[in-house]
Amino acid sequence: MSRHTQQTTTTQQKISNFLPPEDAIPAMPQGFIEFCRASMRDLRGSQLSTLPTFAPDFGTTQFDGADGQILSVEGPSDGHVIMLESVPTPRPIAAIDTSTMKLGELEGGILCALRGAVVTLETNNYRYLRYGPFVFSLGYDGPKASKPLETLGLPPFSGEPNIDGLLKRIRNILERWLQFNVSTSLKEAFVLVDGSLTAGTPDNPSRELESVLEVARRSGSVMIAISKKTKLRIRNECLTNLLANESNPCLIDVDAEVTEQFPPYPVRFLGRVFVAKLAKCGYPFRVDIDRQISPTTAISEFAQLAGTDIVDQGYPETLRMAHILSTFTATDALAMQAYAESEFGLEMVPKLSLRHSLFGPFGTRWEALH
Amino acid sequence: MKILKKEADDLQLLCFPEEDVEKGDYLLVTDRLKARSLIVQVIDIQYANIPGILEDLLRDGISEASLSGDELDPLNVSSQIRILKDTRLLVGKIRGAIEDGHVSQDVAWLPSRNNSIVEPMPARLFLEALSSRHSFEIGSTKRFPHINPDLAALDGRLNIVTGRKGTGKSHLTKLLVTSLVREGAPVVVFDVNGEYVNLGRSTDGREMHHSPKIISLIPGLNLRFSLPQVGLGTLLGTLTYALQLPENSARVFSRIWRDLEEQNQLSMSALGAAIVNADCHESIKDALHARFNTLEDSGIFTDDPHTALSLENLLRNHSEGCALVVNMKNQHSALRRIVVELLISKLTDLLATQKLRALFLFAEEAHLYLRETYWDDAVTRMRHLGLFTTFVTNQPDTIQTSIYRQADNVFLFNFSNEHDLEVVSKVAKVDADTIRMVVRDLPPRRCLVIGDIVANFPLVVNVRPLEIQTLGATRYFFSDQLAVA
Numbered sequence A: 001m002s003r004h005t006q007q008t009t010t011t012q013q014k015i016s017n018f019l020p021p022e023d024a025i026p027a028m029p030q031g032f033i034e035f036c037r038a039s040m041r042d043l044r045g046s047q048l049s050t051l052p053t054f055a056p057d058f059g060t061t062q063f064d065g066a067d068g069q070i071l072s073v074e075g076p077s078d079g080h081v082i083m084l085e086s087v088p089t090p091r092p093i094a095a096i097d098t099s100t101m102k103l104g105e106l107e108g109g110i111l112c113a114l115r116g117a118v119v120t121l122e123t124n125n126y127r128y129l130r131y132g133p134f135v136f137s138l139g140y141d142g143p144k145a146s147k148p149l150e151t152l153g154l155p156p157f158s159g160e161p162n163i164d165g166l167l168k169r170i171r172n173i174l175e176r177w178l179q180f181n182v183s184t185s186l187k188e189a190f191v192l193v194d195g196s197l198t199a200g201t202p203d204n205p206s207r208e209l210e211s212v213l214e215v216a217r218r219s220g221s222v223m224i225a226i227s228k229k230t231k232l233r234i235r236n237e238c239l240t241n242l243l244a245n246e247s248n249p250c251l252i253d254v255d256a257e258v259t260e261q262f263p264p265y266p267v268r269f270l271g272r273v274f275v276a277k278l279a280k281c282g283y284p285f286r287v288d289i290d291r292q293i294s295p296t297t298a299i300s301e302f303a304q305l306a307g308t309d310i311v312d313q314g315y316p317e318t319l320r321m322a323h324i325l326s327t328f329t330a331t332d333a334l335a336m337q338a339y340a341e342s343e344f345g346l347e348m349v350p351k352l353s354l355r356h357s358l359f360g361p362f363g364t365r366w367e368a369l370h
Numbered sequence B: 001m002k003i004l005k006k007e008a009d010d011l012q013l014l015c016f017p018e019e020d021v022e023k024g025d026y027l028l029v030t031d032r033l034k035a036r037s038l039i040v041q042v043i044d045i046q047y048a049n050i051p052g053i054l055e056d057l058l059r060d061g062i063s064e065a066s067l068s069g070d071e072l073d074p075l076n077v078s079s080q081i082r083i084l085k086d087t088r089l090l091v092g093k094i095r096g097a098i099e100d101g102h103v104s105q106d107v108a109w110l111p112s113r114n115n116s117i118v119e120p121m122p123a124r125l126f127l128e129a130l131s132s133r134h135s136f137e138i139g140s141t142k143r144f145p146h147i148n149p150d151l152a153a154l155d156g157r158l159n160i161v162t163g164r165k166g167t168g169k170s171h172l173t174k175l176l177v178t179s180l181v182r183e184g185a186p187v188v189v190f191d192v193n194g195e196y197v198n199l200g201r202s203t204d205g206r207e208m209h210h211s212p213k214i215i216s217l218i219p220g221l222n223l224r225f226s227l228p229q230v231g232l233g234t235l236l237g238t239l240t241y242a243l244q245l246p247e248n249s250a251r252v253f254s255r256i257w258r259d260l261e262e263q264n265q266l267s268m269s270a271l272g273a274a275i276v277n278a279d280c281h282e283s284i285k286d287a288l289h290a291r292f293n294t295l296e297d298s299g300i301f302t303d304d305p306h307t308a309l310s311l312e313n314l315l316r317n318h319s320e321g322c323a324l325v326v327n328m329k330n331q332h333s334a335l336r337r338i339v340v341e342l343l344i345s346k347l348t349d350l351l352a353t354q355k356l357r358a359l360f361l362f363a364e365e366a367h368l369y370l371r372e373t374y375w376d377d378a379v380t381r382m383r384h385l386g387l388f389t390t391f392v393t394n395q396p397d398t399i400q401t402s403i404y405r406q407a408d409n410v411f412l413f414n415f416s417n418e419h420d421l422e423v424v425s426k427v428a429k430v431d432a433d434t435i436r437m438v439v440r441d442l443p444p445r446r447c448l449v450i451g452d453i454v455a456n457f458p459l460v461v462n463v464r465p466l467e468i469q470t471l472g473a474t475r476y477f478f479s480d481q482l483a484v485a
Helices: A030-043 A142-152 A163-185 A206-218 A239-243 A255-259 A295-308 A317-326 A330-344 A354-363 B053-066 B078-085 B123-129 B169-182 B227-242 B247-262 B268-276 B282-298 B311-317 B333-352 B372-379 B381-385 B401-406 B418-424 B432-439 B479-484
Strands: A047-050 A071-073 A093-106 A109-122 A125-139 A190-194 A222-227 A232-234 A250-253 A271-277 A285-290 A347-350 B002-007 B010-015 B026-031 B036-047 B068-072 B088-099 B102-104 B116-120 B159-162 B186-191 B214-217 B322-327 B359-364 B387-393 B409-412 B446-451 B459-463
Touching: A030 A125, A030 A142, A030 A330, A047 A330, A093 A125, A093 A163, A093 A317, A093 A330, A109 A163, A109 A317, A109 A330, A125 A142, A125 A163, A125 A317, A125 A330, A142 A163, A163 A190, A163 A206, A190 A295, A190 A317, A206 A222, A206 A285, A222 A295, A232 A239, A239 A250, A239 A271, A239 A285, A250 A295, A255 A271, A271 A295, A285 A295, A317 B053, A330 A347, A330 B053, A330 B078, B002 B116, B010 B026, B010 B036, B026 B088, B036 B432, B053 B078, B088 B432, B102 B123, B159 B169, B169 B186, B169 B322, B169 B359, B169 B387, B169 B459, B186 B333, B227 B247, B227 B282, B227 B333, B247 B268, B247 B282, B268 B282, B282 B333, B311 B322, B311 B333, B333 B359, B333 B381, B333 B387, B372 B381, B372 B387, B372 B401, B381 B387, B401 B418, B418 B432, B432 B446
Parallel strands: A047 A347, A071 A232, A093 A190, A125 B068, A190 A222, B159 B387, B159 B409, B186 B322, B186 B359, B214 B322, B359 B387
Antiparallel strands: A047 A093, A093 A109, A109 A125, A222 A285, A250 A271, A271 A285, B002 B010, B010 B088, B026 B036, B026 B116, B036 B088, B088 B102, B409 B446, B446 B459
């Protein structure tokens, strides 16, 4: 069994100061608006090569512990499966999700979009608040490109930035801002997020997650992360297969088995890791809950969550809706490109497909993969 | 608007929400580099097929159904999304081109997508295309408040007015009739419902300037003929076509007629007696007697020359134009057929002998009384003689396909029935797509005008109100129906 030690380092691994004080949370993340405008300011007349395929990023910024490699974790025995009895409560539920997409390539960078959604369930009433879309550019020219990022509280950097990492970092900032905002405003709530409560990577610093967890605790709320996809595997099988033979709601604590594979730094497991099936015949998911909550209380919290939200197919309805509302469609992509064109004077040109140009119809489908 | 696609004479355009376009509108696609334009008529408006629209609408549907919420969109990007969702696809037909400021038919070129601008066709260009020697105001379109086509486009032409019941066919026909009369044309109207008799009166009942030119003829009352006036040919035609007299009987009838003519005793009473005493088989005698009784009962034959109507004199006395409205209201079908056969034969005779120059005939509910052979006559012989027919009907399948193919002007009101649309789409002056797509959405009083009268630029026209008493409007029991109509 190998210990997971590999970490990606980039130039923007510092921690932002974007999260506001608890008593001064604005309705909008003003820094984002300023950042978008600042990043687009000098682009007038630039060409935007629109991407030939629509590619929204439905993933998550959260790092689940297995970054780019498959772990072989020894699983707990079947005797550790804990049956869940759902307990209805009047507690509010809030779910947060964000998504990003690349709208096209600029001469000196890339045009991106970001959107976030918060869905709340209170007294049987679902409501949503959708933030964005925020359209912004990320440049390859380090010093110049880092300037707009200052409005997000990110420190300046030199050299060519890792654009993908930077985009994840920006998404992470909005996500944490929304989580912080929600955790501050709701009391004794379930705060659901997509992914995990693992942090400590350049694009997902642990300090901000700690702040959010701290605020949630003070409000009597509990933060739970639900991951649709995990790279963690047990006995060469996906972690969630541990509950493959269970049909009734149940969970299994895999925290020790997962966390002991990692060094204590830089990756930090701020949540206790479970595999849970929240609904009868539902899908099992990797579920993280604030580590400072005891295992017994954690099980009780899962039971209450299952009894309070609709967990059709094992996935909470609030989080499902937050995901749907935050994702981008192809229509959104077209609209945002049109916005960039009309508002910031970008000139749209279709991106040249070299493969298509060279090989015509023989370079676009099956043969392109071989 | 932006050009999306061109195929044959179809042009597809993308139209954004703030651009106001309706079916039937004319657009000008101008290639700025080539300095020439295509004239395009919008025949259908659809939603543009935007990538991802299904996901977007599903998401909207889900969120609208189960949760409420707010959008915090400080950059107002959502407005672009709304624009995209409401972007429309205009399906257009290329009708012509503009070269050096003039309308041309050279459409064998492709406008640039990049360098073309699409805008509503200026009224000036369109109105120039409509010559106006004998103009009359037919109505308006959304962009052109006054459409004044040339009445001469009805002259020497074959016309059809058709549409569903209650859509405004008779209204338009009255407009055409009064306009022709004002321009000095002789018009005959076969009026099945007695709705044209007050064309000379204003809506408040006053006599109008052209009132003396509207002459109501009621069969048996002031529409009566003597046998010598009618002549053997006309009467034999009436007996054969309107009363289905067999050939053998017709021969005997001819013999009786000639005998009476030689004896200078041609009258209804003498004819009746001659039939009774005729030397022929009893069955022929019975057949002739039955037809004679029908003719006598009709009251349109008289032996008194003073009560007989001379069409020739009547039309000569109204050389400044008139409308002879043959009021056949409450008449049984046999009498209608007799009247129509008699009049057509008589008018044809007058035209053939040059006693009459030309005549416009309006056949309202034509299918109720016109024999089948008349359809062929109308497009061949009658036109050469100078009898220019306008058929008015709500049953388009009663008019033969050959008539649609040869019609010079067609006024189409709403049809929603596929069979009706299929029939009227046989009109040769325009493509079937235009008819199918435009006609089914026409509201009452709006019609698609096709043909010479609009210089072959099909036009959706709001037929103007008439200042005359139109009668014939659908009568309602519930008063609120009136407002809807």
